[in-house]
Amino acid sequence: MSAPDPTIRPRRSALYLPASNARALEKARSLACDVVILDLEDAVAPEQKASARDAAVAAVQGGGFGHRELVVRANALDTEWGADDLAALAAAGPDALLLPKVSDVDTLRAARRALGNGIPLWAMVETARGVVNLTDIVDAAGEVGLAALVVGTNDLAKELRCRPGATRAPLLPILSQVVVAARMAGLVALDGVINVLDDEAAIEAECAQGLEWGFDGKTLIHPAQIAPANRVFTPTAEEVAWAETIVTAFDVPEHAARGAIRVEGKMVERLHLEEARRTIAIAAAVQARQ
Template sequence: MVAESAAYASGPDATAFRPRRSVLYMPSSNERALEKAKTLAVDALILDLEDAVAPDAKEVARENACAAVRSGEYGRRELTIRVNGLGSQWHDADLAAACAAGPDAVVVPKVGSADEVRELVAAMEAAGAPERTRLWAMVETPVAVLHAEEIARASDRLACLVLGTNDLYKELGASFAPGRAAIQTSLQLAILAARAAGVAVVDGVYNDVKDADGFRAEACQGRELGFDGKTLIHPGQVEPCNEVFAPSEAQVADARAVIAAFEAAQAEGRGVATVNGRLIENLHVDTARKVLATAEAIAALGR
């Protein structure tokens, strides 16, 4: 399967694709987990200071996450730090430390409005965050879903929406079930908002780490809906996630054929072409170029 769009990098490198097929949460209080993350074929890491960290381990987790970011030992993996939420007793210290460390992004849970985005961006700037450090906003409440486009458009510093599906189920009073019928509207609204604003959007987690078939089915659903990738809670989910959200060899070959046929048609003064009986227009060429850009960006990562 193929992700027909990939996340554009933000900031000075805004023309480049940055794959976010697999985005793994790592508890920053667990030093062994942080060490293992250096060997995983994951596109991005969320070094977690929030849900995965007990209250008495918050300060150690903060120190570990910032040290990991500064270490330079994670290769081309995108490194982000998830701070504790606005209004929590740890938020201000988390944000200041994260901004000083300069990760690729700061991830903030339960962002509910455009005003909160602007407040966070102002705090990041006041804390001296490098320009390359973006903001990822978690969408995990009904209010956030209903205001997702406003959140996504609130600042150029915001680069990604991250679905918090566990919290969303809880807030809706909905039940987990294969196919996620209870939250499909929410998922689609978040994707629409991200695409309208030109930012990336990453699907929520799959909780049963022993259910490989269920995970793959949900990852395929997320890809088909239009997500750039999926957040993960176990290293065993990385490989199938990368596979689902990456172009296959056949899809790359087809994309090349589409582009070649269209360019040949243009050279002959025609505005359309055909490939294996399919009519090819500009929009199909745009999709084909995104497929190739995604494949090239993944190849550049070496995984």
């Protein structure tokens, strides 16, 4: 397999950890997740907000997370902690800042002004208004430095008063909208969390559903969920072999100017070539980490 493309970064598993939990922060440096999300919001009690912020800043500055992308979820700007979170994180410089409950473009613009330039923004889609405004939100991606959409399925279910169940049927139209919006703007799309902790088959099934709907990876709430997510969102050996077959076929000189060719009895177009290259790059990046 060729060397990994440095522009391709696997985000199969993105684990939320409360920044107030010192043991969790230390353990995160050795976990197999692709993304560590230090949480200052839902997982932190009001009386611990300030100390959690200090701990997150110290973790970012201390480093030691290796290949793991280090993201911090701040409190919303309209809370008493939001402005202080952004001021502290602007100086610390995590790999990205995750904003909760992004309902409109103005929220992203305010965050960008507070952070200055440089730190990418990730936006949580977890309100009805945020879903309705998705097009406007992603249209401003270049302006505000938006790099990813992250679904907040628990908050969505609460606001919509729906009952997703194992199939997540009431949320599937929204999940599809998030993927479409992300692809419109070339953004990463991460699926929402699953609340099941001790049923690996159920976790894997929901990860597989997210993969089927087009997500790049899944957000998680417990280390036990990492392995199933990584398995599902890692290209299989068969997928990599087929991708390499497609790339090899298009590399033949007589196919250089063709938009579609026949490969092992199948019609393959250049759109399949692009996806094949991405599959190979993801697999190579994963292999390099192992």
